[in-house]
Amino acid sequence: MSTPDEATLGQQLARFAAAVRYEDLPAEVVESIRSRVLDILGICAAAAPLETSRGARQWARDQGGTPQANAVGLEKALPAAVAAFVNGVLAHSLDYDDTHLPSVLHPSASVVPAVLAAAQAKGATGPEVIRATAIGLEVCVRLGMAGYDSATQNSVFFEHGQHATSICGAMGSAAAVAALYGGEAMILNALGVAASMASGIIESNRTGGTVKRIHCGWAAHSAVSAVNLVRYGLTGPPTVLEGRFGFYQAWLHGQFDAEAITEGLGEHWSIQDIFFKPYPANHFTHAGVDAAAALRRAGIRPDDIESLVLGVPAPNLRTIGEPIEVKRRPETGYMAQFSGPYAVVAGLLGGGGLEVGLDDYTDDLARDPYRRSLMAKVDVIANEKCTAIFPMQFPAVLTAHLTDGRTIVEEVLTNRGGPKRPLSFDELTRKFRDNARRTMDPDAMSRLERSCRHLEECTDIGEVFTDLAAVDPAGLPISPIS
Structure with missing residues (x-):
């Protein structure tokens, strides 16, 4: 246990997250998040016709519950955690979502769906969404980097057959959603509860199966569920990360780099090291x-x-x-x-x-x-x-x-979409249009582009989903990119 003068890793992350203010975010971080929301929503629209997406929507409809948030391709609202699941499944289904290097995490595919669903349920504004997304991406990446082994140049998660994207994604998404609802105590408890829900193994990459497509959806679902449980009184251990039976002992047998979590926290944003994908492939x-x-x-x-x-x-x-x-x-x-x-x-x-x-x-x-x-x-x-x-x-x-x-x-020697060869918002808009034109009409695409480009001006995040809920999951005739 930590002493009063020595905060646990979870406490340090919670303190960081609670202290973040939208007004203090660097302009490049705000621009990056606008772009990531647009990128993820375009991928979701393109993935809507997949058979696995159809299965995710059918499962979601069967769950029932209080309508709180929209899922892509479903006109009727769902409970926020279930909407986050559907959108997270779609976001990760085309291998087109962003990648952090060198951890090889895909952070936005869980964080963005979780934040948008929770924000819609709460009636949050664009600035609140940007702030929460920044927190979630940062926490996700830092937890993933703590499991990166520089000697072998590989993720220890990966070597153990674990999908760091969904495991760390559940944690980062939980911190993000908790930051929408409360302060340091809520964020710490959300991390403690979400750690018991984080999951994902990658055997399907080796021998087949489509289960990997649900990983980011389940991470987003876990995050929203964890925060709601904390809101109803559940708590988590303050030593959830480094404890004898904590996150890194359970997943990595205690092999992790704590400094990767805390060094420069609140001063350096890892978001800029997340690479957009210009091509829909590995x-x-x-x-x-x-x-x-x-x-x-x-x-x-x-x-x-x-x-x-x-x-x-x-x-x-x-x-x-x-x-x-x-x-x-x-x-x-x-x-x-x-x-x-x-x-x-x-x-x-x-x-x-x-x-x-x-x-x-x-x-x-x-x-x-x-x-x-x-x-x-x-x-x-x-x-x-x-x-x-x-x-x-x-x-x-x-x-x-x-x-x-x-x-x-x-x-x-350098990849397009990373900090050395960045993609502009306009370039990402062309990618978005190429994706979204498969299931959205031109007017709907234009409205969504404007919403994302001016996300900080949005007073009700539910407006963003007005057109996404009407996405045609059967697909549309594909028109040329404008």
Whole structure:
């Protein structure tokens, strides 16, 4: 137990969160959160027609309860925790949500749905939503970084088969929602209760199954539920994080870095280290898309290419390059999202309205004979230069051997969407439109864009969901991106 002069880790996080004021947030943090809300809601709209999304909505409808908040694709309101679940499922279902490096967390997919649902139930304003989201993202990232092992350059959560995104997401989301309702005591208790609800294992990444798609939804559901239970009198242990039977002992056998949680807390915002995803695929493949697109822009045509070698960080090889026979012949769009050869071909051929978008990752294109003939030319290998940079970036070096005897090398050592190559609000708006046009009409999209661009002016967050509730989960005819 801590002494009066030595606060526990949970107490320090709660003290930080309670002290945050919207007026004191850096302008770049406010802009980042506006963008993240827009990004997540566009992904939710695009994911609405998925079979797993349909299942999540059906389950939600069956729960009954007091109508408090809206879920994407459902006209009738749901209890806030259930609405948070549905929206969190959709937010994480397309592998298009943002990524923090080097923890490899996807923080916004749980924090944003949890905050928006709770804020709607409470009747919160835009500034309250921005403040709570900032708190949730910061807590989520810091808890994840405490489980990052710099020696192995990997998350200890991941090595144990645990999905840090949902586990830390439940905790960060709970801190965020608690900050909407109360002060330091409520936030600390919410962390203590949410820790008994945090969950997620990633075996489905290895052998199949769609359960990973619900992870961020369940994290958001857990967060809202935990805070509501605290509001009704439940409490949690102050030593929830570092205690003998606490969060890090339970998940990581006590192997964690406490300084990652507390160092610079309240002074440095980790939110700026969360990378937006410009492409709807595993983040390890993105630099390969960019390198191949650079060849295309330089005038290199697919017929000019004899062979291609994609160099990636050694730890990424097993995810996007092995077994190479499978990666060269993906059977589905989902498999293509985890294929280095497919990423190269997508970049070579280019997308429609975007460099590469959702329309470039379909089952038909994954099995397209022409694309497979190009994928057959691609080898994926470990590259020392890339390995040295990983995991602060997911770089790639693409070497093209041409039919005329020339060799061209394209290096992409930083990722688009991160602090070194940021995406503007306008660029993220194009991504949003490419996503949302699948289930939303143009007027509804425009209204939602305006709401997110001017989120701090919103007096009732429920207005944001007016159009999202009317999303057509069956999908609409896809119109061009404006």
